Each structure stands twice: as C-alpha cells, then as structure tokens.
Amino acid sequence: MATFRLEIVTIEGKVFDEEVNMVVAPGVEGVMGILPRHAPLLTRLHFGELQIKKDGQADQFYAVGGGVMEVQGSQVIVLADSAEHVDEIDIARAEEARQRAEERLAQASKDQLDFDRAEAALRRSANRIKLARRHRQRGGYGVQTPDGR
Numbered sequence: 001m002a003t004f005r006l007e008i009v010t011i012e013g014k015v016f017d018e019e020v021n022m023v024v025a026p027g028v029e030g031v032m033g034i035l036p037r038h039a040p041l042l043t044r045l046h047f048g049e050l051q052i053k054k055d056g057q058a059d060q061f062y063a064v065g066g067g068v069m070e071v072q073g074s075q076v077i078v079l080a081d082s083a084e085h086v087d088e089i090d091i092a093r094a095e096e097a098r099q100r101a102e103e104r105l106a107q108a109s110k111d112q113l114d115f116d117r118a119e120a121a122l123r124r125s126a127n128r129i130k131l132a133r134r135h136r137q138r139g140g141y142g143v144q145t146p147d148g149r
Contacts, residue, residue, distance in 0.1 A: 001055050002021070003036060004074045005075045006020045006075075006076045006078070007078065008062065008078045008080060008083050009077065010081070010083050015062070015080070016052070016060075018054070020052050020053060021035075021054055021055055023051065023052055023076060023078075024051040025045060025048075025050050026045055026046045026050065027069070028043070028044045029043075031048070034071055034076055036074065038071050039071070040073075041069070041070070041071040044068055045066055045068060045069055047064070047065050047123045049061055049127075050064045050083070062086065063083070063086060063089060064082065064083045065083070066082075067080035067081045081124075084128065086132050087135070089129075089132035091132050094125050094128040095129060097121065097128075098125035098126055098129065101119075101122035104117075105118040105119060105122055
C-alpha cells in the first residue's frame with residue numbers, strides 16, 4: 001500500500017516522524033482522513049484524537065490540542081499546540097490540570113485573556129482524560145487491561 005511522510009511537531013519538538021498509510025485528524029470542520037496522494041490542504045485542527053494507520057501495525061493515537069495540518073505532495077505536517085501519545089498520558093496529572101483550569105475559569109470572568117487561556121487548558125485536559133480512558137478501557141487495541149481500565 002502507498003505511504004506518505006507524517007510529521008507531528010509541537011513547540012517542544014518533533015513528536016512523530018514516519019511513513020504511514022493514513023492519518024485521521026480532528027479538523028475544525030469535522031474529522032478528516034488523509035490518504036496518500038491527497039489534494040493539497042491547509043486546515044486548522046480542533047482538540048481531539050489523531051489516529052495513525054500503518055500496514056501490519058496497530059493504530060497509534062495521539063491527543064492533540066489544536067494547531068494546523070498541511071498536506072503537500074507526499075508529506076503531511078501537523079503543527080500541534082499539544083500532542084501526546086495516549087499511552088503516555090498520566091490521567092491523575094490530567095485530572096489535576098482539569099481541576100486547576102476549572103478553578104481559573106471560575107475566577108477569570110473579568111479578564112477575557114485569562115478566561116480564554118483557562119478554557120483552552122480545560123479543553124486540553126478534558127481531551128487527554130477522555131482519550132486516555134477510552135484507549136485504556138480497550139487496552140489500547142480492543143482488549144481490557146487486568147485492572148479494568
């Protein structure tokens with residue numbers, strides 16, 4: 001099957017850089033699938049799940065927190081505000097971040113910039129928690145883990 005180069009980059013550095021068969025990304029207008037030889041595209045990304053498909057391997061999932069995706073020739077570049085492999089998400093830490101964001105949101109009503117930042121932090125932490133829990137319930141690939149998560 002044909003492939004293309006997928007790079008996922010955050011401000012902290014390159015998160016992913018491999019040949020893949022397909023990527024499914026959370027665009028602001030809806031979820032979109034990108035296959036080899038896709039038409040050129042530049043789109044904003046929403047908070048959500050980015051799924052990577054490679055022949056003969058289990059799908060990989062990343063929690064992305066906004067950004068942009070560019071499809072050009074045989075390369076797709078995701079410039080994400082945040083991107084974290086679901087297996088690396090610390091749910092307890094994400095829960096703490098969500099609590100802090102909710103507290104900041106409740107106190108930020110007078111300052112629009114603080115409100116926007118708190119709202120983004122809340123959406124990012126909620127997305128991380130949702131995806132980590134869903135994939136751990138499936139054991140990452142449809143199998144429940146021994147501890148039931």
